[in-house]
Amino acid sequence: MFQPAGLxxxxxxxxxxxxxxxxxxxxxxxxxxxxxxxxxxxxLKPTDLDWLAPTCGPCWxxxxxxxxxxxxxxxxxxx
Ligand SMILES: [Zn+2]
Numbered sequence: 001m002f003q004p005a006g007l008x009x010x011x012x013x014x015x016x017x018x019x020x021x022x023x024x025x026x027x028x029x030x031x032x033x034x035x036x037x038x039x040x041x042x043x044l045k046p047t048d049l050d051w052l053a054p055t056c057g058p059c060w061x062x063x064x065x066x067x068x069x070x071x072x073x074x075x076x077x078x079x
Contacts, residue, residue: 008066009059013050014041020059036062 009020010027020036021027021043029045037058044050 006070008070009036009063011055012041012043013046013053014044016053017056018051018053018059019056020063035059036066 007023009023011018011020012027012033013019019039019041021033021041022036027033027043029043031043032040033043034040035056037056
C-alpha cells in the first residue's frame with residue numbers, strides 16, 4: 001500500500017533566512033529548534049515580510065535528500 005513520503009521539515013524564517021526545522025513537532029514562537037543545516041535557532045513569530053526571506057541552501061539540500069530517501073523507502077515498501 002502506498003505511503004506518502006510525509007513531512008520532511010517545518011520552514012521558519014529566522015534572522016532573515018528560512019531554515020528547515022526537524023519535523024518532530026510543529027514549531028511555536030520562543031522554542032529552540034534544531035535546523036536541517038545543523039544549527040539551533042529560536043523560533044520567532046513570523047511576519048508576512050519574514051516569509052519573503054531566502055531559503056537556507058544547506059537546509060533545502062538536506063530537505064530534498066530526506067524527501068528522496070523517504071520516497072525511495074516508501075516505493076521499496078510498496079513493491
Ligand atoms: Zn538552515
